[in-house]
C-alpha cells in the first residue's frame with residue numbers, strides 16, 4: 001500500500017509514525033473506491049473498518065488504539081490519554097465529540113482524522129515529545145484551529161513553537177478552490193491583522209473573475225504567526241487534492257458524494 005508522507009516528518013521516523021492514506025489499496029466500491037476511511041459518508045461500515053485496518057497494518061500501527069474525533073468544522077481541541085484508546089476506531093458513536101483537533105504526549109496512541117479537500121495540520125514538539133493533529137476546512141482555518149492546537153500543546157506540555165515541526169497535508173489548492181464573497185470577506189478581515197507575514201491577504205487570495213483561496217498558505221501563515229519557524233513547515237508547496245483526485249478523495253472534484261482519506265500521527 002502506498003502512503004503519502006511529508007519530507008520533514010520522515011526525519012523523525014524513529015520517534016513518530018505519520019502518513020496519509022491514498023484512494024487505492026482498499027475494499028470499498030463505487031464512489032468510495034477503494035480505500036475509503038470515513039464512516040460518516042454512507043459507505044458500508046465493515047468495508048471502512050477493513051480499510052482502516054489495512055492502512056494501520058501498512059504503518060505497523062495497532063488499529064485498536066486509534067483515536068478519532070467527530071470533526072464538526074469548529075475549533076475545539078481535546079487532550080487524548082490512554083483512557084481514550086480505541087475511541088471512534090470501530091464506530092462513529094464513540095468518537096471524541098464536538099472536536100476537530102487532538103493532542104497527546106502518550107506513546108502508541110495513533111490520532112486519525114479524515115479528509116476530502118480540507119486541510120490536515122500536523123504538529124510535533126521535538127523536545128517535549130508531544131503531537132497535535134487537526135482538521136481545518138475554511139471554517140476551521142479562519143477560526144485558527146492550527147494556532148489553537150499549538151496553544152493547547154503549549155498549555156498542556158510546555159511546548160515551544162520554535163521547537164516544533166508542522167505539516168500541512170494534501171488539501172484543495174488555490175488552483176481549484178473558488179470561494180464566494182462571504183468567505184472572501186471573512187478571510188480578508190482575519191488575514192489583514194496578520195503581523196509576521198507581509199501582505200498576507202494577497203498571499204492567500206488570487207482572482208480569476210472570482211476569488212480563489214489557498215488553505216495551505218492560510219494555515220502556513222497562521223502557524224508562522226504563532227511562532228513556528230517557516231523552515232520547520234512541510235511541505236514547501238501546496239499539494240492539491242482536486243488536481244490529484246486519482247490519488248486523494250476530493251469533495252469538490254467528485255461534486256459531493258465521495259470517500260475520505262486519513263491523516264495519522266502517532267508517537268512511538
Ligand SMILES: [Zn+2]
Pocket residue numbers: 172173174175176240241242243244
Ligand atoms: Zn488544484
